[in-house]
Amino acid sequence: MTASPPASPPAARWRHLAVGLTGLVAACAAQNGMPFLTLALREEGLSLPQAGLLVAAPTAGLVCALLLWGVLADRYGERLVLSAGLAVAAVALTGAALADAAVPTGLWLLLAGAGSASVHAASGRLVLGWFPPEQRGLAMGVRQAGQPLGVGLAALTLPRLAADGPGGAFAFLAAGCAVTAVLVGLLVRDPARPPRTAGAPRPASPYRGPVLWRVHAASTLLVVPQFAVAGLAFDWLVRGAGWSAAGAGTLLAVAQAGGVAARLGAGSWSDRVGSRLGPLRQVAGAVAVVVGVLAVVAALTPGLLGPGVAAAAVTLAAVATVSPNGVAFTSVAEQAGSAWAGRALGAHNTAQNLAAALTVPLAALLADGGPGYPAAFALGAVAAAAAVAVVPARTAEPAPPPVAVGVP
Template sequence: MNTERIPRSWLMLALGTGGQTASTTALYGLAYLIPAFRTDFGVSLAGAGALVSCPIVGILLGLVGWGVVADRYGERLALGAGLLAAAAAMAGAAFADGIRTLGVLLVLAGAFGSSVNSASGRLVIGWFPPDRRGVAMGVRQASQPLGTALAAAALPPLAQHGGPAAAFGLCAVLCGVTGAATALFAVDPPRPDQPAGARSPAPYRDGAHLWRLHGAAAALCVPQFVVTGFALLFLTGSRGWSAAAAGAVLAAVNLAGAVVRLLAGWWSDAVGSRIRPMRWLAAATALDLVLLAAGAARDSPAGTAALLLASALTVSTNGLHNTAVAEYAGPDWAGRALGVHGTGQHIAIVLVPPLTGALIADRGYPPAFVVAAVCAVLAVALLPSADRASRTAWTGPTAVSRASRAGSSADAPTARR
């Protein structure tokens, strides 16, 4: 692979996005293997669901630790080691001879693969100037719906012909290839010059800015996973759509969600703020969910339209709040801050589906959509009043921006105080 003609910032973005896509397919795409789990392993629906949750448990265990590794030893080490170890765990899962062994290996795959959540964001931010970070992180965040789409397209047919082991094999290959590429070609972004052993103060000591971002992001996970988790059931059960038609439409909407993330990133770059677009998008999400609840209660076609719009709106802020956290935390703390940030979101991811399912079973869809709308309003209230700059600036972006304007494509920026 000739990397000399590729601008370094875009190569880092490609590596980060590739790693995120691979880990999303491997760690979040196992829901598409539920029928295969039940057939091949003879487990109940609850047992199959537990297997699907195993990587999420691993992610919760590994996020902050990988953030520490990225902050202290660099993104290249964290991403390369994490993805390669996740590949080994997935390869082991393909040969697991029991449910317990399989569950342990899937937890390990999640714990190792969570390095991507903590380190790839800071790799991208460290190599892009502030006026391009929104779009760059939008590209990186678009890897999540792309990874989900890849899982939906590839894992079920593989499992049908070769069992779950074939699907795990693909996941291992994806993580292994992206991990090896990262280990070979990734370059850690430059950091500020400072005395040996010196580190900037923890950003959590400087008020509640980061905690408010963490809280808002976790609150926004509720509408996102209420909609993504139950859209198919709503369309087939309440609207009478066929599963094939609903699946096709929702797949198209998920791709539209990836585009919306890019547009949100471009918007934040254009206005020089991550929080302002987040506030508007969260408010729009709340309004749309109120319309969805009303449409669901009255069996109105407007409810279907609101659901499809919500499928794109509820994922629109992901890149923005991750960028805001990393920018404020600064190069010494971004990995850990992103780890804490992701932990709060994954707790919501674990809790939302069962609680929402119980609510829908007891009260129907409208109350669930109202709760989701309330959480979007809560996110608006939790967001800080304005963006705040880190006390320790990233050194790379300014130099990258200057080099780009001068026509340089491969030289690394020089760290400065």
């Protein structure tokens, strides 16, 4: 890796990371917390595939908006994009809380996903701009911990708030996005960008080589096991393994703490070894094994295996499947450089969330109207195994370009 550029004051770096993390927690609770409302939605008269469409609606909104937010972040800066997007998400989730039918609820959730997509396109740029290369893996791991933290928060709160219908859960998510939009406006400052010499050509596209394309592809494949587990684990624990809704939500919330540790560990590991791609390949292999074990456990539950084994298998899978994200995001940001980071992160998230939007309904169909939960989890294991082959070799990884680090 290249030497660190001049460092900004640590307090400013960590302040921006904390605000970016808070925004990601609020956004991911809204985007990825919908599986914890499946029981409430089914009590409203929806089938599991129909509920799966509503669960996937915020992710579909992400797909529609990520690239646009990335372009805006590259052009106008992170602060404006983050605050505007979170405000849109807050308004949309308020609309979902007030809606009284499935179709308008789905449309409001689609808009909520589109607004909250700004967090994925812009907060990663804060890490790229405020942290030197030798700290970015850990910093991006902290930032990416927002996803399991958001899911954990949703697992603890949404099933309880939805006891009388999903409206209360949507209102809670709206409040979280509104508060973080205000925090961004008050505390975030756009990092400095490398000065351009007059007459100098624009930075070349990082997509002229294969590395960035392959990182996108591998990460997209790794989304399949992540969302097959995230989308179905709660429903399977309750309906297939005998857990109560509150108990399953608590278990999955605790599992997210392990996911946070896994992301931090993977990011720190990539800093120590000076590579993002080597750790990414090894983590992908671990995901394939762990999710494959979960598929076997699901096939043997409840006949031969009890709820304790089911809980252990789900917990390991929930931890493993979220662990690669931070390393992959760091690789994308470094390969793209400051001039392209917003667009590259937007493209990365677009591909990932398109896969997520397709995975949840497909997995629900396999579980409810097809071979069952084991087949849905096996689909994730096969996708992770394919990702191992797609990750570029470490020898193809150039050193990250030097990036100017922000000043307060």
